[in-house]
Amino acid sequence: MSNFTKYFTDLFSGVKSLLVGMSVTGKYFFSPKAIVTQQYPENRKKLKMYDRYKGEVIMPHNEHNEHRCTGCGICMVNCPNGSIEVISKRIDAPDGKKVRVIDKHIYHLSMCTFCGLCIKNCPSNALVFGQEFEQAVYDRAKLTKILNKPGSTIIKGIEE
């Protein structure tokens, strides 16, 4: 391509790409519905969080107070900050074997960086991110949470 034609093709392709950019911002300017800002304290009642929001680590329980945690401790080993402690115990199963169940799944919210490694590495998908984000408390001890509810058991069929 000669320099002469290159000059003009550069000019017109440049103008065209600028116009594409201007059409995007122009469209945004005239579409107030596209605004994504949440006016937080005012819309607290109907605030809707996004699914991918990383609020805190929780362990979901079903309606029979059953969770999916086998107490393997992979989350505890993977946590870079040591914010998870899994205390498990071995109990006698009805068929005579010794079975490991969790006693306490302790989660220190104050040390968590919400990296999500515990959730990614859990082999039985026992942990998920919750949507709660208003975590301000007056006592630091309240940030240490026990994720398994009292008296909860594991869902049958999860173990190994």
Next chain:
Amino acid sequence: MTFNIYDLTTFFQWVDEFLRGAMAPAWAVTIEWVLIGLGYLLFFAVMGLFLVYAERKVCAFMQNRIGPNRVGLYGFFQTIADFVKLMMKELIPIKQCDKFLFNLAPFIVVIVSFLALSAIPFGPALHAIDLDIGILFVTAVSAMGVIGYLLAGWSSNNKYSLVGGMRSGAQIISYELSVGLSLMTIIVLAGTMKFSEIVELQAAGWFIFRGHIPAIIAFILFLISSTAEVNRGPFDLAEADSELTAGYHTEYSGIKFGLFYVAEYMNMFIASAIAATVFLGGWMPFHITGLEGFNHVMDFIPPFIWFIGKTFFVIWVIMWFKWTFPRLRIDQLLTLEWKYLLPINLVNILIMSFLVLMGWHF
């Protein structure tokens, strides 16, 4: 005594006669000067604050945000609050700077904006000085702002400031050419440099329509080069936050920074006002020959509103540029001017001269 909002000449004549009747002519003239000065000062402050607010709102909408919305209705008083904050902030003295030039620089920038503003016609009779060489005066004066930027950069004794000031100088020297040539294209068509005559000539149709394609090209070139001349994005190399912290005003604090800031917005207003006056008919209403009813409705809107509306449209376009395009590098900036804008401008002015010579314009 009846006053007409469409033409304030009678009102100003009445004020003049009243003052001359009440006191000696010398005093009357002095008081008129003071009144005009106060009017411009007030306009400068209010328009500067409003433009800062408008910029933040426009920028927010273009980025899918809301923008300032806490101080007053729709955050309308946000910039007033900011201004009060700036007034109360400490003016940090800089050791080993050139104190005199350091303090002088913001005033030069503001005075230059004032001078340029004085020649802009806001409406019939709303015009401080109507020079025969109005356009030449405005372009000459507005280019003097670079002295303020260079002084600010030099006297701060700071490398960032100096680089910012030098960039600003290089930029204005190059882009002043394009501004002048694109305005000259219209001067060729109009045959006059007087702002009032240019506006009067556009009663039959705005120059952007009357001049065919060369006028439209000149309008676009003027927009680009005046954006560069007022140091706004995408040509804000003189500030270049990411490279130079704040460029030439890095060392300024408090209201001295505020003066630079307001002057920048006022320069944008002046550039837009010139574009609106020269290309879009100034305070002249929009007329279509043959549609009498439509023309009457357009005449019903006061000229001042027409002028401000057109100016705000151009300001909005300049803001649209700023919040869409990424900042250019200094070599790209100079390439754009010397290899693209200037040759296009020269060819454009030639085409326009040919059109005028042959009488092919409207």
